Amino acid sequence: MAEPPLPQRVFQRLHDRGYQSGELLASELAVTRAAIWKAVEQLRELGVALDAQTSKGYRLAPGVSALDARIIEAQLPELVRARLESLDVEWSLESTNTRLLEAIPPAAGRAAVVLAEHQWGGRGRRGRSWVAPPGGAICLSLGWQYPDMPADLSALSLVVGIAAVKALQALGIQGLSLKWPNDVVTARGKLGGILVEMRAEAGGPVQIVAGFGVNVRLDDGARETVAATGNTADDIQSHTASMPDRNRIVVALLEKLVPALAEFPHTGLTPYLADWNSCDALFDQEVHIENQGEITRGMARGIDTHGALLVETPGEVHRFISGEVTVRSVR
Numbered sequence: 001m002a003e004p005p006l007p008q009r010v011f012q013r014l015h016d017r018g019y020q021s022g023e024l025l026a027s028e029l030a031v032t033r034a035a036i037w038k039a040v041e042q043l044r045e046l047g048v049a050l051d052a053q054t055s056k057g058y059r060l061a062p063g064v065s066a067l068d069a070r071i072i073e074a075q076l077p078e079l080v081r082a083r084l085e086s087l088d089v090e091w092s093l094e095s096t097n098t099r100l101l102e103a104i105p106p107a108a109g110r111a112a113v114v115l116a117e118h119q120w121g122g123r124g125r126r127g128r129s130w131v132a133p134p135g136g137a138i139c140l141s142l143g144w145q146y147p148d149m150p151a152d153l154s155a156l157s158l159v160v161g162i163a164a165v166k167a168l169q170a171l172g173i174q175g176l177s178l179k180w181p182n183d184v185v186t187a188r189g190k191l192g193g194i195l196v197e198m199r200a201e202a203g204g205p206v207q208i209v210a211g212f213g214v215n216v217r218l219d220d221g222a223r224e225t226v227a228a229t230g231n232t233a234d235d236i237q238s239h240t241a242s243m244p245d246r247n248r249i250v251v252a253l254l255e256k257l258v259p260a261l262a263e264f265p266h267t268g269l270t271p272y273l274a275d276w277n278s279c280d281a282l283f284d285q286e287v288h289i290e291n292q293g294e295i296t297r298g299m300a301r302g303i304d305t306h307g308a309l310l311v312e313t314p315g316e317v318h319r320f321i322s323g324e325v326t327v328r329s330v331r
Helices: 006-014 022-029 032-046 069-075 096-102 155-170 220-227 246-267 270-278
Strands: 051-054 057-060 084-093 109-120 139-146 177-179 185-188 189-200 206-215 286-291 294-303 309-313 318-319 326-327
Touching: 006 022, 006 032, 006 057, 006 206, 022 032, 022 057, 022 084, 032 051, 069 246, 096 109, 096 139, 096 189, 096 206, 109 246, 155 177, 155 185, 155 189, 155 206, 155 246, 155 270, 185 220, 206 246, 206 309, 286 309, 294 318
Parallel strands: 084 109
Antiparallel strands: 051 057, 109 139, 139 206, 177 185, 185 189, 189 206, 286 294, 286 326, 294 309, 309 318
């Protein structure tokens, strides 16, 4: 196996260890101090929050932590760990979803998990990019295979969203809502997004990749980048006095996501409807929904048992299984 790139190794060495001098890092990693300096500069260019002091050296800023597959696996409950076929932490990928879609799918009932510290081509719905500086976000994709096509598969992204909200709530993050079909939001802005992709052949097994990205710690630069796209971002750090380690966040997510994917063909959306209704960000809001070039304006009235969005207009309730929703601003 190839040795990880030097910036990744420096990043991991700085995790939870306080200030470390360039000389110590160079000695531990068997490189020159100039190589350490260059690696630190590369980390800064990627958006990693680093503190540096002449007399002390370097450290990751408070709230920044490195992902470690061994730590994650050790903290998972046995029933979830037993379903893992693989769990990989990559330093830099175009997209965790793409990596899994291009790979051989896991065996039925098993999960393949890929995480990336830096995702340079991550995407959401309609090809939108996802800002994810190392240490500042979690980019997680979970591959799964069903023997055949489950009913109401379009509702799976809603189930993934509910599982993600429950995981974050278990870590003490409150004030979370779900914007149909796939955004985790707060009163401050968008905290996370879901992208479920599928590959299938007629009458054959179905390969599912459920991607989830969540903002953990965003600096001013990252927020400005998001704002330039016309959106407002929120992060976990803004909602807690004690920042959970990113490995613990991944553990909490997998504890909820793996069982949800396993149970979906048997239960569908039905057991999750009450949870969705309790955190529906659109309910009773005036919305515009764009679908196949047409715009419908009305009041959002929740979802049906198949996960379709219900929008009431004068004299009629419309049902949408896809579309781009905008909440109408009140002036």
